[in-house]
Amino acid sequence: MIASETRTYEARMKSLADALAFVEDYCARAGVLRADALRLAFIVEELFTNTVSHGYGGDCHSPVQVGLERRADTVLLQYADAAAAHNPLESLRGEPGGLATTLSMRPVGGLGVYLIGRLIETARYVRDGDMNRLDLALPLGD
Numbered sequence: 359m360i361a362s363e364t365r366t367y368e369a370r371m372k373s374l375a376d377a378l379a380f381v382e383d384y385c386a387r388a389g390v391l392r393a394d395a396l397r398l399a400f401i402v403e404e405l406f407t408n409t410v411s412h413g414y415g416g417d418c419h420s421p422v423q424v425g426l427e428r429r430a431d432t433v434l435l436q437y438a439d440a441a442a443a444h445n446p447l448e449s450l451r452g453e454p455g456g457l458a459t460t461l462s463m464r465p466v467g468g469l470g471v472y473l474i475g476r477l478i479e480t481a482r483y484v485r486d487g488d489m490n491r492l493d494l495a496l497p498l499g500d
Contacts, residue, residue, distance in 0.1 A: 360388040362427035369410050370417040377406055377424050388428035394498050398433055401474050405437050413441025435494045444490055445483045446471055
């Protein structure tokens with residue numbers, strides 16, 4: 359079993375490439391299948407983009423932490439930022455407005471978080487001091 363690892367990035371869109379490279383490298387070393395690694399990268403990309411765009415209101419020097427831990431049949435993602443308190447789990451499992459309509463007619467926003475909710479097995483949010491902490495478990499394929 360590979361040990362858990364955590365990296366901290368500046369909340370800048372240019373840092374997203376480094377965060378995704380960390381996910382890809384960790385998954386390769388942990389024996390995570392490519393399809394699962396891509397799902398995990400999608401989740402990190404969505405969370406990171408939302409943090410920078412909505413949580414911080416744009417690029418800044420504030421932290422974004424990404425932690426990964428491989429377990430037998432899951433990868434745990436520990437994600438944290440110091441943006442204003444926000445619990446994304448409130449909208450994680452719900453259907454985004456207008457999903458039943460065609461994609462071209464639905465309002466912008468919410469689909470990425472909805473998709474994350476469909477990919478993960480368990481989720482937990484806590485506000486820890488000045489940090490939003492999100493723990494997600496991604497089930498691994500066979």
